[in-house]
Amino acid sequence: MFEKKLRLDALYDFYGKMLTEKQNEIMQYYCIMDYSLGEISELLGISRQAVHDTIKRTEKILENYEEHLSLYRRFSEKQERFEQLNALVEAYEKDFDKKIFESIKTLIKLEID
Amino acid sequence: MFEKKLRLDALYDFYGKMLTEKQNEIMQYYCIMDYSLGEISELLGISRQAVHDTIKRTEKILENYEEHLSLYRRFSEKQERFEQLNALVEAYEKDFDKKIFESIKTLIKLEID
Incomplete structure (x- = not known):
């Protein structure tokens, strides 16, 4: 779990610039500021589930970049x-x-x- | 002109995997096999203008990747x-x-x- 989060942080570091503004907002809280899903949900006024789904979807996008470009x-x-x-x-x-x-x-x- | 083509070749080398099959086909002829627009047009049975437009559009896509990821x-x-x-x-x-x-x-x- 910890390893997985570290990998996500790194992938976000490399490919974050390719994300949309909305994805970026959530990922900044999650990867850089290390906020929990609950905290992000509260901050942005959206459901915890929506935060979770966006992170999962964004993770797939980042992994797709890594699969093709291997920056990390x-x-x-x-x-x-x-x-x-x-x-x-x-x-x-x-x-x-x-x-x-x-x-x-x-x-x-x-x-x- | 020559410098510009070298840059395009390099960008294609780095980001080619992110292109569609159609874009890839034309760029392979243009960047790797060094075919002219006329030759590609003949090979693929499409107009020279269509080849030109695809290359120009693809160049913009590749430059956009480079602007965000700076691999090259x-x-x-x-x-x-x-x-x-x-x-x-x-x-x-x-x-x-x-x-x-x-x-x-x-x-x-x-x-x-």
């Missing part, structure tokens, strides 16, 4: 690669091993090609 | 950063200057944060 997946992979690169640079700094330096070079070159 | 701009910037990183690594390999090594570390850390 690519971003996560990029983060991983840079963390790997960072670990290598730190290891190299410790004992200046030529092999480690070659790995750093290779990783960087892979990104350019 | 982010990709270009990423490429630049890695080329910079690569140049630094090559410079460091030449004279093992500690300052250059620090720049490499900083650039990598910037990407992670």
Whole structure:
């Protein structure tokens, strides 16, 4: 559940600009300000069920963008690669091993090609 | 003109999956196979004007995606950063200057944060 919310927050971060004003309003409360369905319902004067339905529908839209464009997946992979690169640079700094330096070079070159 | 076509090719590469089948068909001929409007018109049995209009309309759709999601701009910037990183690594390999090594570390850390 927690993982699912984190994923939704991230997808909203990447694709929020593609949503309608109405969807955006609810998702801002839900994803950025972390309001509960009840709180959003009260704030906007609509039923809890309507809030729930909009979030579910918007989640599907965001997942559809991700399925086609993979912004979130690519971003996560990029983060991983840079963390790997960072670990290598730190290891190299410790004992200046030529092999480690070659790995750093290779990783960087892979990104350019 | 040439620059504009290159940009369109790149945008199609990034956002092509978001287009309809019909738009995709024409854009594949135009962007990937580099056919002329006349050739596409002949192949699909539609007027040259219809091909032209579909490409123009699709270009607007692709630019709209780019305006909101910036995949192409982010990709270009990423490429630049890695080329910079690569140049630094090559410079460091030449004279093992500690300052250059620090720049490499900083650039990598910037990407992670």
